[in-house]
Amino acid sequence: MNESDDEIDWPVGSTVDDFGALWYVSYFTLIPGVIAGVLANVVFIVVSQEVFNQRPTIPNLLLKYLAWTDVLNCTFGLVPIIFAYHLKIFTKGVCAFHGIVFTAFSVASQMTVALMSIERYIALVHPFFYFKHLSGNHKKIIIAVYSIFVYSAVSASLPLFGLNRNVPHPPNSYCMFDWADRTPNGRLVVYLNLLNIILCLLIIVIMNGILGVYMYRLRKLRPRLPSLSTTSGNNQLPIDSRDRKLQLQMTKLTLVVAVVFFCCWFLFSLRILTNQLGVWRDDGLDWFSSRFMTLNSVINPFLYVIMWKPYRRGCWMLLRTCLHYMTCTFVKRPTMTLSETVSA
Structure with a gap:
């Protein structure tokens, strides 16, 4: 990863002649997984739109946006690079494009899951504030999501302006910013992305830890939830037990999504940090952490369906x-x- 562009033998990748039978194993295990991720996310988007039409809640809206992020990540972030790598057409231009797309959708996914955790925390722990300021106001959430997408695109495009660079990562099967770049500009990009991941992980752990304790106490003590109401004209519209039940169900789903997200991303963030510090160098572990991280976009739709x-x-x-x-x-x-x- 410390090689300059001139030292990289473009195009990188592999063909069946390089690895023999192992090439087929890699190719025919990656492709079905990505196809499953694309199809599962597309089906979920269709279903989630219908669910949202009937129950226009913020959690359903955020799940729909997360599914769009995942399907775009699978389609434009994973499919091209798999073919480029296995057909050995992984050129410098392909690497630069893939690094931007892959990083942008990864950052967007991180921040969307963090936003989901914050929304569930406010809804369950501060219900009066939630129903007064957020429950019927999708505009605020949509602005937040679009802001996330803009920030993700801008932060991922920094290598285009000479800040760090997108390079192949072991075993030359995907591109991302150079984790080991120790120049001032390079470190800016590395630590900015590390800050994104760590902040999102902290938000997810803290918010969902509080939610987990809250739901455990709720299940153990079984208290009556406060009777909430919204005002429509002069009439008070009570939030019935069915609405409260849906809130709890969506909180459980968010908890599961957050736990899986943490498991998929923690090791990856640790590997970026160790490479930047120049300690615990291990190309095999780098590859494993990145492959585990990419599975997050494939796993998510199946979690929604199961939960x-x-x-x-x-x-x-x-x-x-x-x-x-x-x-x-x-x-x-x-x-x-x-x-x-x-x-x-």
């Missing part, structure tokens, strides 16, 4: 509909529409 019934029902309905046509009506077509399925 919440409306998403599970909607995705199963779409899958059965696809199988109905793919098997020439051998599989029976669902009798309910997607709208009816997610509201059942």
Whole structure:
């Protein structure tokens, strides 16, 4: 990673002649995983839009944005680089493009999960403030999400302006900013990205730790939640038990997403830091941490489906509909529409 661009033998990557049977193992394990991530996220986006139409809550909105981030990361961040690496067409230009796209969507994903954790913390621990200032105000959340996307794009583009550079990382299978760059400009990019990851991880750990304790006490003591209300004209509209139940279900889902995110990203952030400090150098561990980090975008949609019934029902309905046509009506077509399925 300390090599200059002139010392890198472009194009990097590998072909079947370089590794033999191992090339096939790598190629045919990566591709199905990324395809599964793309398809699962696309199906989830369709279902989440219908769920959001019926229940226009902030958690459903944030899950939809996170799914869009993941599907774009899989499509533009992972698919091109897999083909470039395995076909050995990984040129300097491809590396620069991939480094920007991959870093931008990674930062956006980190900050979106952190935003989800903050939203759930406020909703459960400070419910009156939440229902007064955030519950019916999607505009604030949309502005926050768009601000995240703009910041992610700007921070990922810094290597274009001579701050650090995008280089191949072991085993030359993906590009990102140079973790070991110790020039003043290079360190700025390294520590800026480290700061992003560490702050997001701290927010996720602290917020979800508090939520975990809160939900444990709620389950143990089973207190009655405060009766909340919103005002519409002169009428008081009570927040019924079904709404409170949905709040708790979405909090559980956010907890699971946060735990998986921490497991996927902590080692990766540690490897960036050790490379920057010049200690504990291990290319194999660098590769493992990066591969584990990329799995986060593939795993997320399956977590949503497993954890919440409306998403599970909607995705199963779409899958059965696809199988109905793919098997020439051998599989029976669902009798309910997607709208009816997610509201059942």
